[in-house]
Amino acid sequence: MHDQAKTGLGNDCKKISSAFQGVLSWKWDSRSEAVLAEFAAEKKDDIRAILERFLPIPWDGSNLGKAPDIVRTVNSHLGGLRPGQQLFTSDPKGDAFVFCAWWPWQDGKTISIRIAPFYKILSDSEKAEKIQLLKGWFGI
Numbered sequence: 001m002h003d004q005a006k007t008g009l010g011n012d013c014k015k016i017s018s019a020f021q022g023v024l025s026w027k028w029d030s031r032s033e034a035v036l037a038e039f040a041a042e043k044k045d046d047i048r049a050i051l052e053r054f055l056p057i058p059w060d061g062s063n064l065g066k067a068p069d070i071v072r073t074v075n076s077h078l079g080g081l082r083p084g085q086q087l088f089t090s091d092p093k094g095d096a097f098v099f100c101a102w103w104p105w106q107d108g109k110t111i112s113i114r115i116a117p118f119y120k121i122l123s124d125s126e127k128a129e130k131i132q133l134l135k136g137w138f139g140i
Contacts, residue, residue: 009117012090012098013137016054016115023050024113026138032078032101033131034116035138041109048102051113055088055100068092074099074118095120 017026024037024047039047052058059067061081071092075081078101086102101114116134119126 009096009098010133010137012054013115013117013134016051016098017138019050019053020047023047026140028135028140029114032114032116034101034114035134035140036112036114038110038112041104041111044111047111047113051088051100051102055090055098057089057091059087059089060085070097070118070120071099077118078114 020026020037024039026035026037029036059071059075059081061083064072064075064081064087067075071087071089074089075087078087081087082103084104088100088102090097090099096117096119098115098117102111103113104111115138117130119130122130
């Protein structure tokens with residue numbers, strides 16, 4: 001894994017975490033290996049505005065079929081998008097990028113987001129290191 005890609009993603013994650021400081025509380029989602037925050041649907045416009053500053057590329061059912069393979073791999077890893085769900089990403093053209101899964105709940109009152117970097121190639125030891133770094137960047 002190229003060190004610059006790791007550093008860049010780390011900086012991106014730190015910026016995202018900082019932008020949400022005092023706005024969202026993070027916890028670990030071991031199933032998706034991402035940080036997780038839940039918030040009231042009334043806050044969706046504010047949360048989305050912050051999110052789109054860092055992850056400006058939206059993917060949903062209408063354009064996911066044309067997404068790069070790596071974005072479709074993330075979608076598969078997360079169990080696939082259901083109606084109303086979206087993925088937001090940084091530029092997925094390199095060996096790694098940051099994604100956010102935007103999942104409105106069925107009750108219409110809550111939305112959860114999951115954020116993590118995704119790497120095309122990652123050894124088991126690098127994966128464990130990545131998880132610890134991600135948790136640290138988001139204060140978990």
